[in-house]
């Protein structure tokens with residue numbers, strides 16, 4: 001259900017852009033998805049195919065660019081990537097930290113005709 005809401009707002013935004021550009025059709029939507037955003041590509045595609053029916057975005061290709069997750073250790077300040085789901089700081093072995101990136105979900109660009 002989470003994906004339905006984000007897909008709906010993504011579609012609304014894309015349609016708004018297309019209208020402003022006086023485009024007839026949206027052919028491609030380039031999306032950026034963080035590794036830990038909790039967004040499943042297939043679900044977004046599934047909902048998109050359904051809710052875009054009858055709009056200028058119907059049949060548009062969705063492209064997903066994955067953004068890796070990165071953390072900053074709250075104890076020692078070390079920045080580190082998520083490795084195999086492990087959130088342990090490689091410098092001080094403390095578990096967890098602050099998320100620097102990886103929760104993103106946004107539209108990078110759209111292609112219209």
Ligand SMILES: [Zn+2]
Pocket residue numbers: 073074075076077078089090091092093094
């Ligand atoms: Zn640390």
